Amino acid sequence: MAVRCRGPRRRxxxxxxxxxxxxxxxxxxALQPELDDELVPQCPDIPxxxxxxxxxxxxIGVRGSLGQYLKDLWxxxxxxITLPLNDMRAQxxxxxxxxxxxxxxxxxxxxxxxxxxxxxxxxxxxxVENYSAFLVVGVITFNYTRTSMRSGARIIVSNRxxxxxxxxxxxxxxxxxxxxxxxxxxxxxxxxxxxxxVTGIRPTVTWLLAVPIVVIQSLFNLGLAMFxxxxxxxxxxxxxxxxxxxxxxxxxxxxxxxxxxxFVAMPAARAILQANPIYVIIDxxxxxxxxxxxxxxxxxxxxxxxxxLSVGGFLYFRRGExxxxxx
Numbered sequence: 601m602a603v604r605c606r607g608p609r610r611r612x613x614x615x616x617x618x619x620x621x622x623x624x625x626x627x628x629x630a631l632q633p634e635l636d637d638e639l640v641p642q643c644p645d646i647p648x649x650x651x652x653x654x655x656x657x658x659x660i661g662v663r664g665s666l667g668q669y670l671k672d673l674w675x676x677x678x679x680x681i682t683l684p685l686n687d688m689r690a691q692x693x694x695x696x697x698x699x700x701x702x703x704x705x706x707x708x709x710x711x712x713x714x715x716x717x718x719x720x721x722x723x724x725x726x727x728v729e730n731y732s733a734f735l736v737v738g739v740i741t742f743n744y745t746r747t748s749m750r751s752g753a754r755i756i757v758s759n760r761x762x763x764x765x766x767x768x769x770x771x772x773x774x775x776x777x778x779x780x781x782x783x784x785x786x787x788x789x790x791x792x793x794x795x796x797x798v799t800g801i802r803p804t805v806t807w808l809l810a811v812p813i814v815v816i817q818s819l820f821n822l823g824l825a826m827f828x829x830x831x832x833x834x835x836x837x838x839x840x841x842x843x844x845x846x847x848x849x850x851x852x853x854x855x856x857x858x859x860x861x862x863f864v865a866m867p868a869a870r871a872i873l874q875a876n877p878i879y880v881i882i883d884x885x886x887x888x889x890x891x892x893x894x895x896x897x898x899x900x901x902x903x904x905x906x907x908x909l910s911v912g913g914f915l916y917f918r919r920g921e922x923x924x925x926x927x
Contacts, residue, residue, distance in 0.1 A: 666918075669769055669771075669918065672768070672769045673769045673771060673772060673775075676768055676769060676772050679768070679772055679776065680772055680775055680776045680779060681776075681779070683776040683780075684776050684777070684779045684780030684783065685783075687780055702784055702787045703787060703790075703791055705788075706739075706740050706743065706787075706788035706791050706792070707791050707795070709739055709740075709743060710732075710735060710736040710739045710740065710792075710795065713735055713739055713856070714731070714732050714735050714736070717735065717856050728857070728858065730799055730800070730801070730890065732795070732799050733795065733796050733799045733801055733889075733890055734858075734886065734890065735855075735856065736792050736795045736796070737792060737796075737882070737885050737886050737889055737890060738853075738854065738855035738856070738882050738886070739855060740785075740788045740789070740791075740792045741817070741878075741881060741882045741885050742850055742853060742855050742878060742882065743788070744781060744785040744788070744817060744821065745817065745820070745821050745824070745878055745881075746846050746850070747781050747784070748777075748778055748781045748821035748822075748824065748825050749821070749824050749825060749828050749842065749846065750842065750843075750846075751774075751777040751778070751780070751781060751825060752774050752777065752778075752824065752825025752826065752827075752828045752829040752832075753828045753829065753832045753838060753839050753842055754832070754839060755773045755774050755777050755825070755829050756770075756773070756829050756830075756832065756833045756924050757832070757833070757836070759773055763924055769921075770917070770921050770924045771826070771914065771917055771918060771921075773829075774822065774825045774826050774829050774917065775822065777825065778818060778821060778822050778825060781821070782814070782818055785814065786814070789810055789814070792889070793807070793889070796889060796890065801889070801890060804892040805892075806887075806888040806889070806892045806893065806894055807888065807889060809884075809888040809894065810888070810889075812899075813881070813884060813885055813888065816881065816899075816902050816903050816906045817881050817902075817906070819906035819907065819909070819910040820877065820878075820881065820902070820905055820906040820909050820910070822909075822910050822913065822914075823906070823908075823909030823910040823911070823912060823913030823914070824909060824913065825913070826913035826914055826916065826917035827909075827912075827913045827916055827917070828842070829917060830916060830917050830919075830920045833920065833923070833924060834920075849876075849878070852873055852876065853873075853876055853878045853879045853882060854873065854876075854879045854882060854883070855882065859873045859874050859879065877901075877902065877905040877909075880898050880901050880902045880905070881902050883895070883898055884898045884899055884902060
């Protein structure tokens, strides 16, 4: 039953008694019970101008200022942390090994590539020093970017019900997915270090560069994930093409073989492959973890790529903010 806003106070039944003491018949309005002030809804103060800004309300489909958007993201920081932690706990909970798969997955991935390319094809006999260590650093580093892009490609469509139910900054979704991938990558780095020590490499002070390297690659991956997320929203076939594009990128990024003159004879092709940003990140990772050296020029190049992609991807993703709830 519809409840009307409070108007003039209703007369009580005893107000129908005239001064002579005669009882008069009550009106229909007098028979209606008087409600408590707290229970009666009050009419809102509706602005005469429909384009006016209402305090505490945001107009749907209108993009606000960048500063306010960043404040909203910060207010949703609990969501950014809770969602990936819950997803990680939910993964593999019905399997025998459970959460151990976070350790086994990167180890088995590197082992498979080593058996195929190191033992069967004999690439390690082509002059690559400590090929098992060379391979595990490249595979784990590239796999972080690959999983981040695949997560970004499906983040909008897979969360359409959530976006249609709750109003929140949509950039929180790719950020939370990236945080989950960061946690998995940190575990994979621990596995990688164990493999390196088993192959005879001893820890050095340059291993501390794992922190800035992870930060640089995380910003790089976030920008890529946001680009892919919005592009996939408009062109759903991207999820079908993406695995093939990632596979090609994997083979041309120096994961399996070094991009050197003995393997890539053409100088122009070698220069193009070495300009690949993920190759740069893999290269500084191998220098720090395997050889104990730091090429600060390569670090600066990787940081520039990360900054440009993270800012560009964020702005590109935000421009389609009002469309994502319409999936």
